[in-house]
Amino acid sequence: MVSDDPGLPLPWLAEPLRQALQTRRAHALLLYGPKGVGQFELATALAQAWLCELNGPNASAAQPYACGHCASCRLVLARSHPDLLVLLPEALRESLGWAGGEGEEGASDKASKAKPSKDIKVEAVRAAVSFAQTTSARGRGKVVVVHPAERMNAIAANTLLKTLEEPPGDSRFVLSCAAPEVLLPTIRSRCQALPLGLPPTAEASAWLAARSIVRPEVLLAAAGGQPLEALEWAADGIDATLWLRVPGWVANGEAAPFAAWPLPRLVDALQKLCHDALCRVAGAAPRYFPESALPAKGGSFASLTSWSQALARNARHAEHPWNAPLTVEALVQQGRAALQDNVKDRTVAGVVKQGLSVHFRA
Numbered sequence: 220m221v222s223d224d225p226g227l228p229l230p231w232l233a234e235p236l237r238q239a240l241q242t243r244r245a246h247a248l249l250l251y252g253p254k255g256v257g258q259f260e261l262a263t264a265l266a267q268a269w270l271c272e273l274n275g276p277n278a279s280a281a282q283p284y285a286c287g288h289c290a291s292c293r294l295v296l297a298r299s300h301p302d303l304l305v306l307l308p309e310a311l312r313e314s315l316g317w318a319g320g321e322g323e324e325g326a327s328d329k330a331s332k333a334k335p336s337k338d339i340k341v342e343a344v345r346a347a348v349s350f351a352q353t354t355s356a357r358g359r360g361k362v363v364v365v366h367p368a369e370r371m372n373a374i375a376a377n378t379l380l381k382t383l384e385e386p387p388g389d390s391r392f393v394l395s396c397a398a399p400e401v402l403l404p405t406i407r408s409r410c411q412a413l414p415l416g417l418p419p420t421a422e423a424s425a426w427l428a429a430r431s432i433v434r435p436e437v438l439l440a441a442a443g444g445q446p447l448e449a450l451e452w453a454a455d456g457i458d459a460t461l462w463l464r465v466p467g468w469v470a471n472g473e474a475a476p477f478a479a480w481p482l483p484r485l486v487d488a489l490q491k492l493c494h495d496a497l498c499r500v501a502g503a504a505p506r507y508f509p510e511s512a513l514p515a516k517g518g519s520f521a522s523l524t525s526w527s528q529a530l531a532r533n534a535r536h537a538e539h540p541w542n543a544p545l546t547v548e549a550l551v552q553q554g555r556a557a558l559q560d561n562v563k564d565r566t567v568a569g570v571v572k573q574g575l576s577v578h579f580r581a
């Protein structure tokens with residue numbers, strides 16, 4: 220991840236980081252919020268601040284962050300601090316810049332040619348527990364970061380639970396998570412929770428603009444206000460111009476422009492288009508597309524509702540893109556049909572407004 224300040228990777232994390240550093244007595248923290256706002260970056264910034272050998276012991280409201288240049292900070296930035304263990308699913312290590320992590324999952328994973336795991340395995344959690352029980356190498360305690368915590372299955376979570384109940388010595392745990400409701404209640408209750416909201420639009424747009432994102436406000440809205448997500452869309456080649464053309468392509472049944480889109484992105488985009496079309500039927504403002512980008516024909520409550528249900532089923536299978544070209548064509552035609560059905564159904568407009576949050580999890 221791009222970093223302007225080695226102690227503070229994302230500007231909107233300053234305040235949450237300051238709050239987290241005030242929880243001095245907590246041995247286990249749970250950072251949670253929408254996926255693309257930077258929980259992982261906050262978790263590692265917090266670990267770095269705790270381990271920092273200059274500011275760590277003297278962290279104050281005025282200077283709460285890691286210094287960025289002491290031996291400890293340099294080790295964290297080099298991903299080789301002996302007192303920091305970052306537990307990530309294999310599938311996320313490279314994209315989060317922790318591919319060379321040491322002391323993590325066993326050699327069995329390296330040897331196998333299987334698809335990288337999206338789960339945090341029980342063996343890795345056991346290794347983290349033993350790591351936390353050993354003496355701190357640099358004398359400032361030990362830190363274990365677990366991200367995303369919801370990727371631990373019940374056995375892995377139970378393995379961690381015993382340690383969270385009685386953290387050994389001066390070790391601390393930071394769990395970061397986008398779906399706290401799927402964690403074991405016993406895990407949640409052992410952690411001090413720190414919610415992370417969406418960053419202010421202006422701040423997030425400026426940050427994206429500094430990363431050469433053209434018309435960042437468009438892509439930021441496309442990503443539901445989550446700047447890291449917006450950056451991922453851009454990395455997949457989806458820019459503002461393309462995004463604004465999505466409603467028109469779907470309304471005209473044009474599947475070709477989506478040929479190179481990863482299937483989960485396409486399903487996500489269609490869900491957002493369906494959401495905004497439903498908003499319009501209900502007389503509410505769209506969220507992901509500007510009003511002007513939505514097609515003239517908007518669909519009816521009935522057609523859009525059944526489209527949203529079909530998309531929800533597709534979303535569950537979108538990570539297995541068998542026969543992708545046919546799938547893309549079918550998805551786009553389904554959208555075209557839903558948007559063309561213009562039966563007026565004003566009586567249920569109010570229900571749509573209330574029901575949106577049920578169909579779509581923001």
Ligand SMILES: [Zn+2]
Pocket residue numbers: 270271272273274285286287288289290291292293
């Ligand atoms: Zn430092």
